[in-house]
Amino acid sequence: MAAPGKLSTFRLPPLPTIREIIKLFRLQAVKQLSQNFLLDLRLTDKIVRKAGDLTNAYVYEVGPGPGGITRSILNANVAKLLVVEKDTRFIPGLQMLSDAAPGKLRIVHGDVLTFKIEKAFPANLKRPWEDEPPSVHIIGNLPFSVSTPLIIKWLENISCRNGPFTYGRTQMTLTFQKEVAERLTASTGSKQRSRLSVMAQYLCGVQHVFTIPGRAFVPKPQVDVGVVHFTPLRQPKIEQPFKLVEKVVQNTFQFRRKRCYRGLGMLFPEAQRVESTGRLLRLADVDPTLRPSQLSLSHFKSLCDVYRMMCDEDPHLFAYNFREELKQSKSNTQEDEDEDDEETHAL
Numbered sequence: 001m002a003a004p005g006k007l008s009t010f011r012l013p014p015l016p017t018i019r020e021i022i023k024l025f026r027l028q029a030v031k032q033l034s035q036n037f038l039l040d041l042r043l044t045d046k047i048v049r050k051a052g053d054l055t056n057a058y059v060y061e062v063g064p065g066p067g068g069i070t071r072s073i074l075n076a077n078v079a080k081l082l083v084v085e086k087d088t089r090f091i092p093g094l095q096m097l098s099d100a101a102p103g104k105l106r107i108v109h110g111d112v113l114t115f116k117i118e119k120a121f122p123a124n125l126k127r128p129w130e131d132e133p134p135s136v137h138i139i140g141n142l143p144f145s146v147s148t149p150l151i152i153k154w155l156e157n158i159s160c161r162n163g164p165f166t167y168g169r170t171q172m173t174l175t176f177q178k179e180v181a182e183r184l185t186a187s188t189g190s191k192q193r194s195r196l197s198v199m200a201q202y203l204c205g206v207q208h209v210f211t212i213p214g215r216a217f218v219p220k221p222q223v224d225v226g227v228v229h230f231t232p233l234r235q236p237k238i239e240q241p242f243k244l245v246e247k248v249v250q251n252t253f254q255f256r257r258k259r260c261y262r263g264l265g266m267l268f269p270e271a272q273r274v275e276s277t278g279r280l281l282r283l284a285d286v287d288p289t290l291r292p293s294q295l296s297l298s299h300f301k302s303l304c305d306v307y308r309m310m311c312d313e314d315p316h317l318f319a320y321n322f323r324e325e326l327k328q329s330k331s332n333t334q335e336d337e338d339e340d341d342e343e344t345h346a347l
Contacts, residue, residue, distance in 0.1 A: 009077050010074070010075070010077050010101070010104070011075055012071060012074055012075055012097070012100050012101060037065055037066055037068065037217060037218045038068045038069065038141055038212070038216060038217055039068060039216075039217075039218055040068075040216050041068065041071065041072065043212055043216055044068045044069045044071065044072040045072045045075075046210065047069060047072065047139065047141070047173060047175070047227055048069065048072040048073055048075075048076050048139065048173075050173055050209045050210065050227060050229055051137050051139055051171065051173040051229070052137070052171065054073065054076040054077065054078050054137060055076070055077045055078075056077070056078070056079045056135065057076075057078050057079060057135045057136065057137055058078070058079055058080045058081075058082075058121045058122075058125060058135060058136050058137075059073050059078050059080070059081045059082070059136075059137045059138075059139060060082050060084070060117055060120070060121075060136070060137070060138045060139075060164065061073060061081060061082070061083045061084075061138075061139050061140055062083075062084055062112040062138065062139075062140035062142060062150070062174075063084075063085065063086075063112065063140050063141060063142045063143060063146070064083040064084075064085050064090065064094060064140075065085070065087075065090055065141070066090055066093050067090070067093055067094050067097050068141075069139060069140075069141055070083055070094065070097055070105070071097065073139060074097065074101050074104055074105065078104065079104075079135075080104060080105075080106065080121070081101075081104055081105050081106070082106045082108065082117075082120055082121075083105065083106070083107055083108065084108045084110050084111075084112050084115050085107065085108070085109060085110075086109070086110065086111050086112070088109060091107060091109060094107050095107065112140075112142075112146065112150060113146065113149065113150060113153065116163075117163060117164045118162070118163065118164075118166045121136060121167065125167050126166065126167050126168060127167065127168035127169075128168065129161060129168060129169060129234065130234055131168060131169075132169075133168060133169040133170065133171050133231065133232075134167040134168040134169070134170060136164070136167045136168075136170045137170065137171050137172070137173070138154075138164055138170060138171070138172040138173070138174070139172075139173045139174070140173075140174050140175065141174075141175045142174060142175060142176070144176075144177050144180075144221075147174065147175070147176050147177075147180065148176075148180060148196070151174070151176075151184075151196075151200070152199065154172065155199055155200060155203055155204075155242070156242045158203045158204065158232045159203060159236065159241070159242035159245075160242065165232065169231065169232040169233075169234070170232070171229065171230065171231050171232075172229070172230040173209075173227065173228070173229050173230075174227070174228055174230070175212070175225050175226070175227055175228075176225070176226050176228055177221075177223050177225065177226070178211055178223055178224040178225060178226045179192075179223065180196070180226070181208045181211075181225075181226020181227070181228050182208065182226065183196045183197055184196050184197065184200045184206055184208070184228055185197070185200075185201075185206050185207065185208040185228065188293070188294065188295070188296045188297075189293060189294050190293065191293070193292075193293035194253060194256070194293075195249050195250055195252075195253040198249045198295075198297065198300055199245070199246065199249060200230070201237070201297060202236055202237040202238045202245065202297055202300065202301075203232060203233060203236050203237075204230040204231060204232050204233060205230070205231040205233060206228060206229075206230055207228065207229045208226050208227070208228055209227050209228065209229050210226075210227050211224050211225065211226050211227070212224065212225040212226075212227065237297045237298075237301060238297070238300060238301045238304050238305075240304045240305065240308050244304060244307065244308060244311070244318065245300070245304050247267070247318075248264075248267065248300065248303055248304050248307055249300060251263045251264060251266045251267050251322075252264055252292045252295065252300075252303075253292045254266065255292070256291070256292050256293065257291070258291070258292075259288060259289050259290065259291060260281075260286065260288065260289075260290050260291065260292050260294075260295060261277055261281060261288035261289075263292060264277055264280060264281065264303070265277040266322040267280070267307060267317075267320070267322075268317070268320070269320055269322075269325065270325065276310065279310075280303065280306050280307060280310065283306045283309075284299070284302035284303045284305070284306045285302060286299050286302060286303060
């Protein structure tokens with residue numbers, strides 16, 4: 001019996017090991033889906049500890065696979081755990097965990113990229129954005145092929161305060177290829193500084209909390225794995241629409257070895273490129289000779305603010321896409337060549 005006034009802690013009953021579950025249900029990681037299983041429960045426990053105190057929390061686990069991290073989350077005394085798994089092969093093993101933790105685990109067969117989490121948890125968990133984070137957490141050992149598009153999607157959700165962030169500043173603890181983890185947390189001027197660094201850090205406090213060696217996974221991936229913890233900021237460091245920030249940052253880093261004016265120039269149609277790029281850099285007070293990796297978040301804030309002003313002055317500017325212009329230019333060249341061929345043939 002629990003001591004008076006003290007909540008009893010939940011522990012899963014004895015279960016087959018993850019290795020035995022894999023054998024029992026004849027599970028194999030699918031290389032094309034970049035699946036890798038984490039079998040060491042000491043490491044899954046460590047990932048869950050890095051998420052913070054999960055006592056009575058509501059947790060959304062993405063990509064549970066055979067259920068290693070799932071076990072560690074359930075053993076952290078959570079109120080509810082929702083898992084979303086796309087691969088039907090893993091459902092029977094997860095169901096075994098659900099049976100061992102009555103009322104704690106809900107399994108959804110679905111795709112994390114499209115699953116709607118907004119109504120999955122009780123409305124009374126919602127907290128004002130300025131308050132402490134809600135008692136809602138996202139945890140996941142994601143297939144590498146999904147991790148980058150998913151974090152970009154969730155960063156946009158943070159910017160709009162929707163999706164998993166309708167509850168408030170929901171914290172996330174996720175695995176990435178070590179190289180991606182290093183990009184997400186890279187500081188200004190570092191070799192790993194990238195589009196991901198800026199997009200994550202203008203919206204979140206981002207920490208690379210520890211690295212898991214590749215040999216801990218089955219099958220062993222070619223790379224080590226980084227565990228990254230995200231806490232959305234009360235106030236974003238750039239207060240502009242997500243799509244605008246993304247466009248400025250993407251264009252800047254597409255020529256990462258060149259000086260920043262080269263990529264920024266692609267924000268503008270060719271006819272006005274030189275003049276508009278010069279004006280953008282001048283008004284934003286950014287040195288045009290800096291490399292993209294040398295631009296700080298305050299540089300990007302200035303560039304986004306000035307670009308927004310220029311878009312307000314010219315309503316067609318934001319829709320401009322230099323790749324479309326390039327495609328059109330190639331298409332016109334091809335048409336001209338075809339016409340020349342026809343005329344020559346007619347002669």
